Amino acid sequence: MVEERKLAVLRAIVEDYVSTQEPVGSKSLVERHQLGVSPATVRNDMAALEEEGFITQPHTSAGRIPTDKGYRLFVDRLSQVKPLTAAERRAIASLLEGAIDLDDVVQRSVRLLAQLTRQVAIVQYPTLSRSTVRHLEVVPLGHARMLLVLILSTGRVEQRVVELPSEPDEERTADLRTRLNRTVVGERLVDACARLVVLPEEFEPGDRGPVAVLVAALVEAMSDHRSDERVAVGGTANLARFGDGFDTAIRPMLEALEEHVVLLKLLGEATSPSTVTVRIGHEGPYEELAATSVVATGYGPGDEALATLGIVGPTRMDYPGTMAAVRAVARYVSRILDEG
Amino acid sequence: MVEERKLAVLRAIVEDYVSTQEPVGSKSLVERHQLGVSPATVRNDMAALEEEGFITQPHTSAGRIPTDKGYRLFVDRLSQVKPLTAAERRAIASLLEGAIDLDDVVQRSVRLLAQLTRQVAIVQYPTLSRSTVRHLEVVPLGHARMLLVLILSTGRVEQRVVELPSEPDEERTADLRTRLNRTVVGERLVDACARLVVLPEEFEPGDRGPVAVLVAALVEAMSDHRSDERVAVGGTANLARFGDGFDTAIRPMLEALEEHVVLLKLLGEATSPSTVTVRIGHEGPYEELAATSVVATGYGPGDEALATLGIVGPTRMDYPGTMAAVRAVARYVSRILDEG
DNA sequence: CATTGGCACTCGGATTCATTGAGTGCCAGA
């Protein structure tokens, strides 16, 4: 028995099963692929593959389907990168070029990814932790209320309204604006936070109270939004194509899609845009989603992974194609962030 | 034949069908309700109701199910307002009290509505057209770029970055800020737009260019966001409970949920918070959603309908309970907007 | 005249049973 052919058989099984969604038998295998051997030989290989846990039969007298372990081997060693078509590349470029701001980029990406892969797409909004503060504006609203507007290098704008113990006069406000900006502009969020918390000490004792209130709101805006990271979801209609295990598989999926925390955990740690992470079935963190796989990667300017994007779909999916699409979108988005 | 009893029969049919999800026959009807007549009599009534188009049989020798027309009659004349339980009232109050800003109110409402009705909930973000301008801030970002921050009476904040032909000096900026605020503060968005477009004429001919650029951005921010109204969606996992017509009904639903324009059309015109609109099956604007009903109502401060919220579910739903929940949430949200 | 009990009739859904065929494992032979 040739080891190499055994792997070829596994590859053929995965490919056939993904495209037909039906258990594949030895006969149809030799018909559809040039394996150069008889069905009986393939059967021997299949028996061995099953022994090793790469494939399994749903019931005796049926063809084989890949196990999670089988998909894993396929993804790691058997699949070739499937280049996108020119049309697809153009579609990506033209759709993303038109974006007007950061949020728009994210929303377009999610739609794009869903269309390309025909799966449910998830795009995390860029994390703020790595970005820097571009400007901080303090706007008095009257009645001792202040609007804080935080503008970040990624283009994101955060705002908070805070209530002060008393209405500060115009001069104090201007002074505050200057000093706050001097403290945070150009700094990374983490550093900005660190410098902010000690800022009140530089003020007159009488002014420390109000300043502390402002600082607290700012620190909250910065760190709060770092943990409570937002995600965009698209292509949920593709769930309807899930196939057989409909209500068993779709229910937990719909629930997961409502919980952004769950989605973030699904996407996992942001990796470099050139590395695509594939998590197959049980490898994921949720037992209820054992029938789904995640294909994800990081993205961000300058090859630095600011956030994660990816897709979720049935374990039985076209991994090479999906991985290519995910990687391509991540690269394009990264490039756009580079320019912005 | 007593006309009144016929209606009682229809009511009983609707109630039973909604709770059991199965066609209801004459015998089980008299068992479960105190109609005081025999099955044979009920059969006569049912024949009449079918003749008039209020009920139908899926196939001969089966029980009856209500038609859209039957549900309509039920909703209009037969259903009683089902008061919420004390626990539900408390849940609404406590969940909504904790909201920190407008967006948070909307997001909490959508979750609340989904939980109460166990349907897919949709809440439109309050329309800006009726709200007034509270403050307008102009922040120079350097490199001839300006940040415009628009704060509205509803608490919503819109921002735009505009690029000017040249960097204005500090004095000009301050002057601009003052004059812009004098023009728009306190005005409704529509009026603010109207006054803005003629504003450049008040400036020196040389300054009109930059001012016009700013005005254009502001007008865009105001009117743009009026048409491109946003909606929040929640409780999609409830789609999994849709029942039988799963993939026929769920597919178009998932697609609709991705298209906010479609959702807005589904919700329809905002009505007064005290009026709950019910659109049953074919009464809605989309043929593909003929198996779904919409229960919606307007909400907003001071009984003025700023936006719409509601739920979408199968025609076979608990209308009285759903209507009560929708109305209750709309009232609570309106009250909160009143205070804000 | 509305109501009721009786009765024949319908027909979808469940049950059973036989058939089919794709697919397997195993073995002897090339």
Place this chain on the structure above:
DNA sequence: TCTGGCACTCAATGAATCCGAGTGCCAATG
């Protein structure tokens, strides 16, 4: 090591049957 042959398994398919909930109609009744 591969192959053809062969007996075996078992899900899926379809025909035949049964069951019963539910109906419509009618004659009898208060």
